[in-house]
Each structure stands twice: as C-alpha cells, then as structure tokens.
Amino acid sequence: MLELSNPRTEAVVEDWPSGRRRVTATFTVEDGGKRGFRVARVTTGKPKKTTYHLRMTIVDGDDGRIYALGLTEFGQIVVWPGTLKCPEYIYDTKPEYETYKALLYS
Secondary structure (H helix, E strand, C coil): CCCEEEEECEEEEEEEEECCEEEEEEEEEEECHHHCEEEEEECCCCCEECCCECEEEEEEECCCCEEEEEECCCCCEEEEECCCCCCEEECCCCCCHHHHHHHHCC
C-alpha cells in the first residue's frame, strides 16, 4: 500500500524531468465552481490537467513522488501520479480507502 501524506493545494517540485532537461514543475488545485476541482501541472508549456472531481488535494508518496488525490461523484478515490496520466481508482472495499479519504478532508 502506498503511504500518502502532506495534503496541500499547491506544490513546487524542482528538478522535474522534461525530456533531456530538468525543469521546475508547479502543481495547483483549481476550483472550477460547479464542475468541482482539478489539479494542473505546469512545467515549460501548456498546463496538463486532471478531470474534475468533488474534492482534490496534492500529496507526497512514501516513494518520493508526488500524487493528486480526488474524490469522484460516485465515491471512489482517484490516485493520480505526478504525470497526471493513468490514475488508479480506490474503492471503499480496499483497506486504504478511509486513510486516503481522510487526507481529502484535512
């Protein structure tokens, strides 16, 4: 199980890999009003964004990577890696569900 901690709405990561270079990546939680919340990552060009969720937060993983947590309208927790590609869905039957949900409300 991935241990997540340090929930926040903004994060700056120095030394983010971008091709052959290392750049600064800025993660922010955006409020879309009635649509909900989403996370955007900006490095050198156009921002990369997640889909909208009821709640969103940026967290640190115990593997040294950054993640975004989201709560869907159907109650699942979505764990987005820092690349903001290929999220993992956590259902309420998994043991880590309550731990991750508590991070969204802290």
